[in-house]
Amino acid sequence: xxxxxxxxxxxxxxxxxxxxxxxxxxxxxxxxxxxxxxxxxxxxxxxxxxxxxxxxxxxxxxxxxxxxxxxxxxxxxxxxxxxxxxxxxxxxxxxxxxxxxxxxxxxxxxxxxxxxxxxxxxxxxxxxxxxxxxxxxxxxxxxxxxxxxxxxxxxxxxxxxxxxxxxxxxxxxxxxxxxxxxxxxxxxxxxxxxxxxxxxxxxxxxxxxxxxxxxxxxxxxxxxxxxxxxxxx
Amino acid sequence: xxxxxxxxxxxxxxxxxxxxxxxxxxxxxxxxxxxxxxxxxxxxxxxxxxxxxxxxxxxxxxxxxxxxxxxxxxxxxxxxxxxxxxxxxxxxxxxxxxxxxxxxxxxxxxxxxxxxxxxxxxxxxxxxxxxxxxxxxxxxxxxxxxxxxxxxxxxxxxxxxxxxxxxxxxxxxxxxxxxxxxxxxxxxxxxxxxxxxxxxxxxxxxxxxxxxxxxxxxxxxxxxxxxxxxxxx
Numbered sequence: 001x002x003x004x005x006x007x008x009x010x011x012x013x014x015x016x017x018x019x020x021x022x023x024x025x026x027x028x029x030x031x032x033x034x035x036x037x038x039x040x041x042x043x044x045x046x047x048x049x050x051x052x053x054x055x056x057x058x059x060x061x062x063x064x065x066x067x068x069x070x071x072x073x074x075x076x077x078x079x080x081x082x083x084x085x086x087x088x089x090x091x092x093x094x095x096x097x098x099x100x101x102x103x104x105x106x107x108x109x110x111x112x113x114x115x116x117x118x119x120x121x122x123x124x125x126x127x128x129x130x131x132x133x134x135x136x137x138x139x140x141x142x143x144x145x146x147x148x149x150x151x152x153x154x155x156x157x158x159x160x161x162x163x164x165x166x167x168x169x170x171x172x173x174x175x176x177x178x179x180x181x182x183x184x185x186x187x188x189x190x191x192x193x194x195x196x197x198x199x200x201x202x203x204x205x206x207x208x209x210x211x212x213x214x215x216x217x218x219x220x221x222x223x224x225x226x227x228x229x230x231x232x233x
Numbered sequence: 234x235x236x237x238x239x240x241x242x243x244x245x246x247x248x249x250x251x252x253x254x255x256x257x258x259x260x261x262x263x264x265x266x267x268x269x270x271x272x273x274x275x276x277x278x279x280x281x282x283x284x285x286x287x288x289x290x291x292x293x294x295x296x297x298x299x300x301x302x303x304x305x306x307x308x309x310x311x312x313x314x315x316x317x318x319x320x321x322x323x324x325x326x327x328x329x330x331x332x333x334x335x336x337x338x339x340x341x342x343x344x345x346x347x348x349x350x351x352x353x354x355x356x357x358x359x360x361x362x363x364x365x366x367x368x369x370x371x372x373x374x375x376x377x378x379x380x381x382x383x384x385x386x387x388x389x390x391x392x393x394x395x396x397x398x399x400x401x402x403x404x405x406x407x408x409x410x411x412x413x414x415x416x417x418x419x420x421x422x423x424x425x426x427x428x429x430x431x432x433x434x435x436x437x438x439x440x441x442x443x444x445x446x447x448x449x450x451x452x453x454x455x456x457x458x459x460x461x462x463x464x465x466x
Contacts, residue, residue: 136338140336
């Protein structure tokens with residue numbers, strides 16, 4: 001297995017360059033990581049979406065509502081840029097690191113572990129991994145997370161569960177973002193719910209507007225309860 | 234090389250299930266395909282974007298403006314669904330086939346060729362390939378197209394060239410779609426132009442609203458001139 005691993009400081013955020021081996025047995029690695037995190041009492045949430053769905057804004061709004069209730073850390077994956085981790089840190093004060101995937105389209109369990117090795121885990125209840133903006137590849141790789149969540153934004157259209165079946169199948173939570181612009185788009189929320197439940201009948205759906213904060217309380221409460229229930233289980 | 238290849242008729246549109254070999258030398262295949270298409274006088278355009286950027290609507294508007302000037306065929310790639318090819322055919326009357334990638338995140342040159350083998354090329358000037366909705370992987374694979382084009386929609390944000398560098402580097406044309414909703418999003422068109430030109434100083438940028446048709450005449454004229462110039466070269 002080959003990893004290229006560099007740390008370079010920039011605007012107060014740790015940036016980690018990650019390279020992945022193509023020979024890894026990812027399902028095994030993911031299960032091992034999940035067990036290890038369970039022992040350490042750290043809940044890992046894998047947050048996925050298409051580019052531009054509002055992952056970072058949603059995170060900022062959510063983090064500001066949960067940070068006094070549970071201890072959180074964030075890993076922001078991006079192909080190249082550093083803007084997300086800086087934004088998170090500035091807007092929430094929560095420790096965030098940036099994972100550079102070096103052009104890669106997803107994170108697998110070993111890449112996730114490389115990131116986690118650089119997170120101060122002392123007393124942390126929840127680590128949120130913001131995956132690469134992509135509705136295809138990230139769905140295929142178990143990161144070792146307890147749960148997968150995704151954001152679908154209104155401008156993308158309600159038909160996306162038909163077109164990206166695996167992503168909607170593997171997600172336990174679908175956040176529907178940008179509901180404030182619903183009047184300007186042909187987005188049918190009921191059809192969207194129906195299509196999501198075709199892929200995963202158990203999926204929890206939470207409509208929000210990350211820009212105004214509408215609905216984010218529901219999301220924040222869900223997340224805190226999730227983590228607490230899991231820790232007590 | 235292994236291909237699984239099935240034809241099944243549905244709603245008047247040919248659906249082709251494609252599987253790709255991992256051993257292909259894609260750059261060589263792409264150059265060979267490009268040369269062959271050049272000999273046959275068929276211009277191939279590779280159209281890429283994130284999910285939900287409006288590729289199909291843009292195509293419909295454009296096709297209706299060019300179909301009396303040049304002869305066009307369309308290949309719609311999708312992981313699973315058939316809605317796009319049906320929509321194109323119904324709205325424009327233009328021959329469209331659906332390529333199923335079976336979960337794969339991109340098309341390479343051999344997959345493109347498999348599609349082209351199912352297109353009636355007689356007298357066709359232009360084939361438009363609508364690639365899988367994904368800003369990462371499709372950028373890495375030369376399809377054999379004469380040019381790469383992409384759509385960035387306003388709700389995705391003007392910072393996308395910073396986050397998906399390769400996609401913006403390989404595209405000769407960037408269509409900025411959904412400009413009608415610009416007032417509802419923090420989208421800075423001038424910054425977007427600047428970021429796009431950081432990646433590719435030669436990129437042509439055409440702002441449109443596919444829903445209302447605004448700007449599509451410019452796009453249609455550009456495309457017809459492109460094809461005609463290429464055929465005469």
